[in-house]
Amino acid sequence: MRDFLDRRTLLRSAALTGIALGGAALGAGSAAAVTVPTISGCAAWGARPPADPLTVLPHRPVRILVHHTDTPNSTDYSQAHAFALARSIQDHHMDDNHWSDTGQHFTNTRGGYLLEGRHNSLSTLRGGTEIVRAAHCPGQNDIAIGIENEGNYMTVQPPAKLWNSLVTLCAYVCSQYSISPNAIQGHRDYRDTDCPGDVLYSMLPQLRKDVAKKLGG
Template structure:
């Protein structure tokens, strides 16, 4: 994914924690009887939390993905692990993708902040996941029709860069949730962006930990009876 370094991004005001609502508080009328999965990530937040802009055109609901694609956002490796920071990053990513890339919305379905907060990316992503479906994204060229993308806040280009334990733990929870919802085997389903496109994403530090991510996801699913 592209870096924001050197790009001036617009802001829509400060994050209003008092008006934030958790993901799934209100579901689309298209799916009135929706119920959240029992094994959702602990720190899960919908688009209202980060004051998302509406997409420039309607998103498309498509069938379940067969691959979970891990990205790094090429954002600063801040030590601010707060929800406010995760919300800010989600807004900045959306601004970049809509205003610079010309996309209808955030390209990825999910974003995991350095503090472990799991943020809804593209519009209606949580709804689709809960029903075993997917929102057509824009995160991996030529493969958006069968993949779901997780953007990881930070820059993990150098192999020795430390990935915060809270962030990696949330990646495990998130991949477990997705594998549960889609009936996927984590050993086969979890991949890096570079496995599909000519890119260094998700960076050497994160890419070299994908085997661990697959293993820990499988263990998490087993521990929770999945």
């Protein structure tokens, strides 16, 4: 574990030296280069402002929780569809659940588009020292990054584009927050729910391996 944290510290140092965001790599040329994914912020997809002030907590999260949206497995893989999905999730969470904003920190679509969910999630991730309080899992909202994956994965596997973008996002989150890939878990590990689906849940050991490989260990 000490060696793992040392590698994460090196990656964080590389990020702080000014390596650009948006598809570049942290520690380029090293064995542990981590791709910085392109993540569309709330303004890009047309988010509503939060209904209430959001709380940014002065500590790092300790794990990642993987979810599925339990929405149809759309074959529209466009960015326009991804943005529309983000708006529909926010509307549901705010209007039906009466939450302050989108519940999860990030949304990953079947077309491989990554989007900020709750406001301030992207800026705190880039900073690497804080987390915005979310609403994706009771008891975990202050300490776990929630990632929603578009679709229902009870009986089918996620498409390759979604899987690849999930691996890339998880690796970046792990590198920014010094989270071990072993701390990537499913919603059902902390809640009585089918989420993230039987098939996607069964793939979490492979996700941990793929993320660890991205991190160089």
